[in-house]
Amino acid sequence: xxxxxxSISTTAQKKPKPSQDQVPFGTVFTDHMFMMDYEPEQGWxxxxxxxxxxxxxxxxxxxxxxxxxxxxGLKAYRADDGRILLFRPEKNxxxxxxxxxxxxxxxxxxxxxxxHLMKLLDIEKDWVPSTEGTSLYIRPxxxxxxxxxxxxxxxxxxxxxxxxxxxxxxxxxIHPVTIHVEEQFTRATKGGTGMAKTAxxxxxxxxxxxxxxxxxxxxxxxxDGVEKKYIEEVGSMNIFFKINGEIITPALTGSILKGITRMxxxxxxxxxxxxxxxxxxxxxxxxxxxxxxxxxxxxxxxTAAIISPVGELNWQGRKITINNRxxxxxxxxxxxxxxxxxxxxxxxxxxxxxxxxxxxxxxxxLYSS
Amino acid sequence: xxxxxxSISTTAQKKPKPSQDQVPFGTVFTDHMFMMDYEPEQGWxxxxxxxxxxxxxxxxxxxxxxxxxxxxGLKAYRADDGRILLFRPEKNxxxxxxxxxxxxxxxxxxxxxxxHLMKLLDIEKDWVPSTEGTSLYIRPxxxxxxxxxxxxxxxxxxxxxxxxxxxxxxxxxIHPVTIHVEEQFTRATKGGTGMAKTAxxxxxxxxxxxxxxxxxxxxxxxxDGVEKKYIEEVGSMNIFFKINGEIITPALTGSILKGITRMxxxxxxxxxxxxxxxxxxxxxxxxxxxxxxxxxxxxxxxTAAIISPVGELNWQGRKITINNRxxxxxxxxxxxxxxxxxxxxxxxxxxxxxxxxxxxxxxxxLYSS
Numbered sequence: 001x002x003x004x005x006x007s008i009s010t011t012a013q014k015k016p017k018p019s020q021d022q023v024p025f026g027t028v029f030t031d032h033m034f035m036m037d038y039e040p041e042q043g044w045x046x047x048x049x050x051x052x053x054x055x056x057x058x059x060x061x062x063x064x065x066x067x068x069x070x071x072x073g074l075k076a077y078r079a080d081d082g083r084i085l086l087f088r089p090e091k092n093x094x095x096x097x098x099x100x101x102x103x104x105x106x107x108x109x110x111x112x113x114x115x116h117l118m119k120l121l122d123i124e125k126d127w128v129p130s131t132e133g134t135s136l137y138i139r140p141x142x143x144x145x146x147x148x149x150x151x152x153x154x155x156x157x158x159x160x161x162x163x164x165x166x167x168x169x170x171x172x173x174i175h176p177v178t179i180h181v182e183e184q185f186t187r188a189t190k191g192g193t194g195m196a197k198t199a200x201x202x203x204x205x206x207x208x209x210x211x212x213x214x215x216x217x218x219x220x221x222x223x224d225g226v227e228k229k230y231i232e233e234v235g236s237m238n239i240f241f242k243i244n245g246e247i248i249t250p251a252l253t254g255s256i257l258k259g260i261t262r263m264x265x266x267x268x269x270x271x272x273x274x275x276x277x278x279x280x281x282x283x284x285x286x287x288x289x290x291x292x293x294x295x296x297x298x299x300x301x302x303t304a305a306i307i308s309p310v311g312e313l314n315w316q317g318r319k320i321t322i323n324n325r326x327x328x329x330x331x332x333x334x335x336x337x338x339x340x341x342x343x344x345x346x347x348x349x350x351x352x353x354x355x356x357x358x359x360x361x362x363x364x365x366l367y368s369s
Numbered sequence: 370x371x372x373x374x375x376s377i378s379t380t381a382q383k384k385p386k387p388s389q390d391q392v393p394f395g396t397v398f399t400d401h402m403f404m405m406d407y408e409p410e411q412g413w414x415x416x417x418x419x420x421x422x423x424x425x426x427x428x429x430x431x432x433x434x435x436x437x438x439x440x441x442g443l444k445a446y447r448a449d450d451g452r453i454l455l456f457r458p459e460k461n462x463x464x465x466x467x468x469x470x471x472x473x474x475x476x477x478x479x480x481x482x483x484x485h486l487m488k489l490l491d492i493e494k495d496w497v498p499s500t501e502g503t504s505l506y507i508r509p510x511x512x513x514x515x516x517x518x519x520x521x522x523x524x525x526x527x528x529x530x531x532x533x534x535x536x537x538x539x540x541x542x543i544h545p546v547t548i549h550v551e552e553q554f555t556r557a558t559k560g561g562t563g564m565a566k567t568a569x570x571x572x573x574x575x576x577x578x579x580x581x582x583x584x585x586x587x588x589x590x591x592x593d594g595v596e597k598k599y600i601e602e603v604g605s606m607n608i609f610f611k612i613n614g615e616i617i618t619p620a621l622t623g624s625i626l627k628g629i630t631r632m633x634x635x636x637x638x639x640x641x642x643x644x645x646x647x648x649x650x651x652x653x654x655x656x657x658x659x660x661x662x663x664x665x666x667x668x669x670x671x672t673a674a675i676i677s678p679v680g681e682l683n684w685q686g687r688k689i690t691i692n693n694r695x696x697x698x699x700x701x702x703x704x705x706x707x708x709x710x711x712x713x714x715x716x717x718x719x720x721x722x723x724x725x726x727x728x729x730x731x732x733x734x735l736y737s738s
Contacts, residue, residue: 024519025518026429026517026519027429027516027518027519029428029429029516033428052428054427054428055425055426055428056423056424056425057423057426058423058424059398059402059421059423059424059529059531060396060398060508060531060533063432063568064432064438064510064512064568065438065440065508065510065568065571066568066571066572067436067438067568067569067570067572068571068572069433069434069436069572073518103572103573103575103576104572104575104576137518141433144572147396148395148396149396149508150393150394150395150396151571151574151604151605152578153572153575153579162428164429164518185560185561186558186559186560186561187561189555189561189594189595190555190594191553191554191555191594192554192557192558192573192594193569193573198436198569198573199433199434199436200562200567200568200569200570200572200573201569202435202436202437202520203435203436203437203438203472203473203522203567203569204436204472204562204567204569205520206437206472206473206521207471207472207473210473210522225559225560225594225595226558226594226595226596227595228560236520
C-alpha cells in the first residue's frame with residue numbers, strides 16, 4: 001500500500017480495546033506509533049512503525065528546556081460501511097510545516113508523512129471506533145532532541161505520530177457553553193507564535209482557563225494582546241459570529257491559529273451563498289449587537305468539537321445570552337454537514353475526505369462492548 | 370551534610386573531565402543528577418541523586434505537547450582557595466516557584482531543593498572548574514509528565530537538576546557586541562509568560578535571532594509587544610542604559626524576566642550611590658540620546674555573561690555606536706565587582722555568596738589539563 005519505505009516492527013502483545021463511549025480524551029493509545037529522526041547530514045530518515053512505547057531522551061534534550069516543538073491534531077472516522085475516512089489530512093501536514101518554519105524546525109515531506117500515516121492507520125485500523133461522535137484522534141508532533149543547553153535551534157529532531165481512540169466530545173451532542181472574555185491574560189500577539197501549533201501556546205493559557213472554570217465558564221475567549229479589544233479565538237478553537245445576517249470570523253492577522261475546521265466552514269458557507277466576512281471584530285461590537293438585538297449566533301470551531309455553540313459571554317462582569325442559550329440554525333446545519341461529510345454519510349462535493357484504502361475490513365466489531 | 374533526606378545512588382563509571390577552557394556551553398554533563406517526582410496524593414516525593422542518564426517518558430507526556438515546564442540557571446564557582454561558591458541560589462528557587470505559578474505547576478519547597486542541590490554539588494564537587502571565567506552551570510527544571518492529550522495542567526511532574534561545566538563565556542574577557550533592535554517579532558506581552566522562565570519563551574525567539582545573526586548582529590533587543598516602542602530585554606538578558614549620568618533599566622511590567630544579575634546590579638549601584646531608575650525607556654529615547662551625545666553606556670546582564678557591553682545598536686536600518694565600541698567604565702566596574710564577589714576574590718558585603726560547605730577539598734587539580 002505504501003509508496004514510501006517504512007520499516008515495520010509490530011507488537012505481539014496487543015492491548016485490549018476500550019469501550020467506545022467511555023474513553024476520556026487523549027488517555028488511551030493504540031498498539032503502534034510512527035517515528036522518524038532528523039539530523040543535518042541525513043535529513044529526515046529512518047521512518048519506522050514500532051510498538052507504542054516510552055521514548056528515551058537525554059535530560060538536556062532541548063525539548064525540555066526551550067520548547068522547540070510543533071504538533072498537529074486530526075481524526076480518522078469510521079463510516080457506517082466500515083470505511084476509514086480522514087478529513088483534509090494534507091492541510092494538517094501543510095500547517096505542521098508552517099508551524100515548524102516559525103519554530104526553526106526543518107520541514108517534513110508532506111506527501112511522504114501522509115503516506116506513513118496511512119500505513120500506520122492500516123496497521124491500527126481495528127482501533128478506529130464506529131459509534132456516533134467517536135473517532136481515532138491522530139497526533140503528529142516533532143520534538144527537538146539535541147542534548148544542549150545553549151539557547152538556539154536543535155541539530156536533531158524526532159517526528160512521531162501517536163493514535164488515541166476518543167469518545168464523543170460532547171455526551172449527547174452539542175450544547176451551548178458559557179465563555180469568559182479574558183482581560184488579564186494574553187494568548188498571543190502579532191510577531192509571537194500564536195499562528196503556530198506549538199506547545200508554549202497551550203500551557204500559557206492554563207491560569208486563565210482555571211480562573212474561568214472556577215467561575216462556571218467552560219473556557220475563555222482571547223482578546224488581542226495589543227489593545228485587548230479585538231476577538232482572537234476561544235480556548236483552542238476559532239470563533240464565528242452571526243450578527244444581523246452577517247457571518248463574521250476574526251481575520252488571520254498573525255496571532256490566530258489557521259484552523260482547518262475554520263477554513264472548511266468558510267468554504268461550506270460560501271457554497272451555501274452565505275459568505276463569511278474575515279475581519280477584525282471587537283468585543284464591544286458583539287456587546288452592542290446584543291444590546292440592539294442583532295446578535296444571532298456565536299460558535300467555536302475546531303477538530304475536537306467541530307462546532308461548539310456559545311450560549312453566554314461574560315465580559316467585565318457583564319453577561320450576555322446568545323440565541324436564548326439554544327443551538328443556532330447555522331451552528332446545527334454546519335455541525336450536521338461537516339460531521340456528515342467526515343463520516344461518509346453525506347456527499348463530499350469538495351473532495352475533502354480521504355479514504356484509508358478501498359479494501360479494508362470493517363474493524364468496528366473488533367471493539368469490546 | 371544534608372538536612373533533608375535524599376536517596377543516593379552513585380555511578381561506578383565516572384566520565385573523564387574535559388579541559389577547562391574548551392567546553393562548549395551546555396554540552397558536557399557531570400556524573401550524577403538530582404530527580405524528584407510529583408503526584409497529587411504524595412506531593413513532591415522520592416528525592417534522589419542518581420547517575421546522569423537518559424530519562425524515559427510516554428510519547429503522550431504533556432511536556433511534548435503543551436509546554437508546561439519551567440527552569441532556572443545558576444552557577445557554582447571555584448574560589449582560588451578551592452572553596453565552592455554559589456551566588457544567591459535562593460533567588461533562583463524563589464523565581465522557579467514564581468514561574469511555576471504562572472504555568473500552573475505545583476511549587477517546590479525552596480529550602481529543601483536548595484539543600485538537595487548542595488548535596489548533589491558535594492558529590493560532584495570535582496567537576497567545578499577553577500580557571501578564570503569558568504564555572505559549573507546548574508540547570509534545575511520541572512517537566513509535566515502525565516500521558517494525556519487533553520489541554521490542561523498535568524497531574525504529575527518531575528523536577529531535575531543537571532550540572533554542566535562551562536568555559537569562559539567570552540574568550541579573552543568581555544567585549545562590546547552589536548545588537549539588532551527587533552521590529553517584526555515579539556518576545557512577550559503583558560498577560561503572557563514573559564516574566565516566567567519557561568521553554569516557549571526561548572524557541573519563539575529563534576527566527577528573530579537567526580535573522581539578526583545573518584546580518585552580523587550578536588543578538589536582538591526586544592521591544593514591547595504592544596507598541597513596539599519600549600525596550601524590554603536583549604536576547605535572554607536584561608539591559609541597562611547610562612544616559613546623561615542616569616542609569617536606567619526597563620521596569621518589570623510583567624513581560625520582562627526578573628533577572629537575578631539585574632537585581633544584584635541595581636543593589637550594587639545603589640551601594641555606590643549610583644541609583645538605577647527602573648522605568649519605561651523607549652528606543653526613540655535611546656536614539657535621541659545618541660543624537661545629542663548623552664548616551665554613555667549600554668550593557669546586558671545575565672547569569673551566563675554577567676555583563677555584556679553593547680557597542681552598537683541597529684534599528685530600522687540606523688546604526689548607532691555606543692561609547693566608541695569600548696567597554697564602559699560602569700560596565701567594567703560592575704563586571705569586576707560581581708565576578709570578584711562570585712569567585713570569592715572580593716569581600717561580599719551583601720551576603721550574596723553561599724559556600725558549599727567549609728571542609729571540602731580543592732577539586733581543581735582533579736581536572737584534566
